[in-house]
Amino acid sequence: MTSVPDTDAAGRVLSADGTPLKQSLNRALRRQKLRALALIAPLLIFVLVSFVAPILDMLFRSVENQLISDNLPQTVVILEDWDPNSGELPSEAVFEAFAGDLQIAISKKVHTRIGSRLNYEKPGISSLFRKAGRQVKKWDIPNDGPYKEKFADLNKGFADIEVWRTIKTYSGAYTNGYFLNSIDMQKGADGAEARPENEQIYITLFIRTLIMSLAITSLCILLGYPVAWILANLPSRTANLLMILVLLPFWTSLLVRTSAWKVMLQDQGVVNEVLVWIGLVADDSRLALINNQTGTIIAMTHILLPFMILPLYSVMQTISPTYLRAAKSLGATDWTAFWRVYFPQSIPGIGAGSILVFILSIGYYITPELVGGTKGVFISNRIAFHILSSLNWGLAAALGTILLVVVMALYWAYDKIVGIDNVKLG
Amino acid sequence: MTFTRTLLATSALVAVGGTAFADGHMASDMTLVSWGGAYQNSQQKAYVEPYIAMNEGVTAVWDESSAEAVAKLRAMNEAGNITWDLVDVVAADAIRLCDEGLAMEINPDEDLADAPDGTKASVDFGDLIVSDCFIPQIVYSTTMGYRTDLVGDTAPTSVCAVFDTEAYPGKRSLEKRPINNMEWALICDGVAKDDVYSVLETAEGQERALAKLDTIKDDVIWWSAGADTPQLLADGEVVMGSTYNGRFFSLIEEQKQPVAMLWDAQVFDLDGWIIPAGLPADRLARVKDFVKFATDTQRLADQSKYISYGPARLSSAPLVGKHADLGIDMAPHMPTDPANATNTFLYNYEFWADYRDDIDAKFQAWLAK
Numbered sequence A: 001m002t003s004v005p006d007t008d009a010a011g012r013v014l015s016a017d018g019t020p021l022k023q024s025l026n027r028a029l030r031r032q033k034l035r036a037l038a039l040i041a042p043l044l045i046f047v048l049v050s051f052v053a054p055i056l057d058m059l060f061r062s063v064e065n066q067l068i069s070d071n072l073p074q075t076v077v078i079l080e081d082w083d084p085n086s087g088e089l090p091s092e093a094v095f096e097a098f099a100g101d102l103q104i105a106i107s108k109k110v111h112t113r114i115g116s117r118l119n120y121e122k123p124g125i126s127s128l129f130r131k132a133g134r135q136v137k138k139w140d141i142p143n144d145g146p147y148k149e150k151f152a153d154l155n156k157g158f159a160d161i162e163v164w165r166t167i168k169t170y171s172g173a174y175t176n177g178y179f180l181n182s183i184d185m186q187k188g189a190d191g192a193e194a195r196p197e198n199e200q201i202y203i204t205l206f207i208r209t210l211i212m213s214l215a216i217t218s219l220c221i222l223l224g225y226p227v228a229w230i231l232a233n234l235p236s237r238t239a240n241l242l243m244i245l246v247l248l249p250f251w252t253s254l255l256v257r258t259s260a261w262k263v264m265l266q267d268q269g270v271v272n273e274v275l276v277w278i279g280l281v282a283d284d285s286r287l288a289l290i291n292n293q294t295g296t297i298i299a300m301t302h303i304l305l306p307f308m309i310l311p312l313y314s315v316m317q318t319i320s321p322t323y324l325r326a327a328k329s330l331g332a333t334d335w336t337a338f339w340r341v342y343f344p345q346s347i348p349g350i351g352a353g354s355i356l357v358f359i360l361s362i363g364y365y366i367t368p369e370l371v372g373g374t375k376g377v378f379i380s381n382r383i384a385f386h387i388l389s390s391l392n393w394g395l396a397a398a399l400g401t402i403l404l405v406v407v408m409a410l411y412w413a414y415d416k417i418v419g420i421d422n423v424k425l426g
Numbered sequence B: 001m002t003f004t005r006t007l008l009a010t011s012a013l014v015a016v017g018g019t020a021f022a023d024g025h026m027a028s029d030m031t032l033v034s035w036g037g038a039y040q041n042s043q044q045k046a047y048v049e050p051y052i053a054m055n056e057g058v059t060a061v062w063d064e065s066s067a068e069a070v071a072k073l074r075a076m077n078e079a080g081n082i083t084w085d086l087v088d089v090v091a092a093d094a095i096r097l098c099d100e101g102l103a104m105e106i107n108p109d110e111d112l113a114d115a116p117d118g119t120k121a122s123v124d125f126g127d128l129i130v131s132d133c134f135i136p137q138i139v140y141s142t143t144m145g146y147r148t149d150l151v152g153d154t155a156p157t158s159v160c161a162v163f164d165t166e167a168y169p170g171k172r173s174l175e176k177r178p179i180n181n182m183e184w185a186l187i188c189d190g191v192a193k194d195d196v197y198s199v200l201e202t203a204e205g206q207e208r209a210l211a212k213l214d215t216i217k218d219d220v221i222w223w224s225a226g227a228d229t230p231q232l233l234a235d236g237e238v239v240m241g242s243t244y245n246g247r248f249f250s251l252i253e254e255q256k257q258p259v260a261m262l263w264d265a266q267v268f269d270l271d272g273w274i275i276p277a278g279l280p281a282d283r284l285a286r287v288k289d290f291v292k293f294a295t296d297t298q299r300l301a302d303q304s305k306y307i308s309y310g311p312a313r314l315s316s317a318p319l320v321g322k323h324a325d326l327g328i329d330m331a332p333h334m335p336t337d338p339a340n341a342t343n344t345f346l347y348n349y350e351f352w353a354d355y356r357d358d359i360d361a362k363f364q365a366w367l368a369k
Helices: A022-060 A066-071 A073-079 A093-106 A111-119 A123-136 A146-156 A161-169 A176-184 A202-233 A236-251 A253-264 A270-277 A293-317 A321-329 A334-362 A364-370 A379-388 A393-417 B002-019 B037-054 B066-079 B093-100 B121-128 B159-163 B181-188 B191-198 B201-216 B228-234 B247-256 B279-296 B297-303 B314-319 B349-368
Strands: A186-189 A191-194 B031-032 B059-063 B085-090 B135-145 B174-175 B220-225 B240-246 B259-274 B345-348
Touching: A022 A393, A066 A073, A066 A093, A066 A111, A073 A093, A073 A161, A093 A111, A093 A123, A093 A146, A111 A123, A111 B093, A123 A146, A123 A161, A123 B349, A176 A186, A176 A393, A176 B066, A202 A236, A202 A293, A202 A334, A202 A379, A202 A393, A202 B191, A236 A293, A253 A270, A253 A293, A253 A364, A293 A334, A293 A364, A321 A334, A334 A393, A364 A379, A379 A393, A379 B066, B002 B191, B037 B059, B037 B181, B037 B247, B037 B279, B037 B297, B066 B085, B085 B093, B085 B279, B093 B259, B093 B349, B121 B135, B121 B314, B135 B159, B135 B228, B135 B247, B135 B297, B159 B181, B159 B240, B174 B228, B181 B191, B181 B201, B181 B259, B181 B349, B191 B201, B191 B349, B201 B349, B220 B228, B220 B240, B228 B247, B240 B247, B247 B259, B297 B314
Parallel strands: B031 B059, B031 B085, B174 B220, B174 B240, B259 B345
Antiparallel strands: A186 A191, B085 B259, B135 B240, B135 B259
């Protein structure tokens, strides 16, 4: 009787049908994985299409700059030979190509968009293009040149070398200009350079956002830990009642809560009035509690506190009280029992709560806008401004990308230091 | 990324297909976008209710999104799904929307009604049509108000009282943006009104304005919502502050607070409609019909019964009557009333369209310092 050998010539273990065991095992596992993938496919596709793709699309705008190369194609090509540092305007050929490109752009009604785009880099170009639109469409190209003079007559802005330098600098289909702008730099005559000091703002705001978010997270731990401990150790009927008090702010509008803090914290507000009344603070030196960093920290700590308490509470509920009793029966003081036995078991809750609070606070902008005054605003306030008001979505995308990368770097650091396995929501 | 766009566009087509051609060639639903609150209410009463009374079966839905209209319209345009039919925006936003190709260009004489005496709309609205896409409705102004009981014996008469912390100690509230503040700073620093924008065009001029604002920086509470200054004044948090004249009207006349207005150097600004670009024919026909009605002489005058903003048509001014609830004459509360308009300042749209981003960066950097 011939039997299938257990091993092949190379010494690999074979399965019953003669294929190497490893290969057959892999095949079975692969089938399992595919089935699992098919099961989660609907959700995966949904997340990809409705969440990941729009975010990538938005982030892509931070480098995208096709508007100019697409709509001024001839000008951009001829302009490549021009040296902005020569001190002379581009040649007549550039102006003629520009007139032709502009006419097409006007007929497509995109010339004002080109103007708006370039205006982010040099103020004044927006109206230059808007006004040129009304005249240039009547020109007979190429018969009524020379166009250098015609453009200069139309508006002296076209005879400004800086305008042409801006067009040349931003003529590529992709640009790093938005990213340079978000770290307080700009594209100058000789590559990247620092912005003038009176325009530097973003790095300050990034650092401030991180520091204040850390402060808010720490405050949430300090305030939330005892509350969660009490909730976890009370009989469940009382605990449920108190839990409603924690959740109540959750169900109240964010704006209402923020406005309530205004009433509480302002100079003539409740807190100051009480302090003056009991004589702790003189009437003429009331505490400045709002429209500054203090205001932002107080209001945001209050708003984000439930996000700290809930994970802490659910983790603490799983810590059996017998551990504490055992520690005490073995002679530990109250403090030692807490610090050496209870606290280490509650760290996963602190980790989960901290990540939640920190990431939420980094992206906050309504509360800082309302109670932050000038020194308590976050980077997200600027991002909101560029999305909603200035329509400079490229810059907003660059700022957002940097913020995302910073958060991911912090997450990575957290994983290295504390370990992400050590995070539990309950 | 084209993929998401196609996907969104397809769903848009389905949505549009559902509502199209319900009422002959005109759609029967309109989505109007405005600011909410008392202002939107005045539009509902003065324009929408009479229009619906005349056109049975037409419904109008409000979306209170004017503050984010520019960004949302751009997003809708990119997705190929315009869900708004008519959008109320300030003139500066209208210019930006027009530049971006997100608003439709209009022909005033064709799309808007003539005045009762036959004057063409383009003449009746005159210079207030600041953009090819803009249909003006009201003139409002940003101006100063002060607490009558907190300013001592000599009430302020000039806008420069804001910079005078000696005579008027206490906090003041100003809007958290460069527009208006930079102009006031220069005027109070001795620049003639006519030269303000040519000074502000230069880096030195911008430095100068910020230096003037720097003298009161520690005394300013910066607001970003129009309701902030009225609240701060009512609570006695500030002695004076800037906001829109309609907010002061309700603070003084409706809530009877001890506040008075300083019309000096009030900055006129405009608010009006734009029609989003790319509407399907039936919806466009409906909205054009509505706009022609809602911006005629009588309707614009009617709006001033509910709110103290001046109608944008010359021919509406004589028709301004009494407040619908309070019964007081509205003419003296209009920013355009001769008694209030002795010293006014004209906001330069073209200038701010060009310099807004640049000066805003400097202003915010200065604020953050």
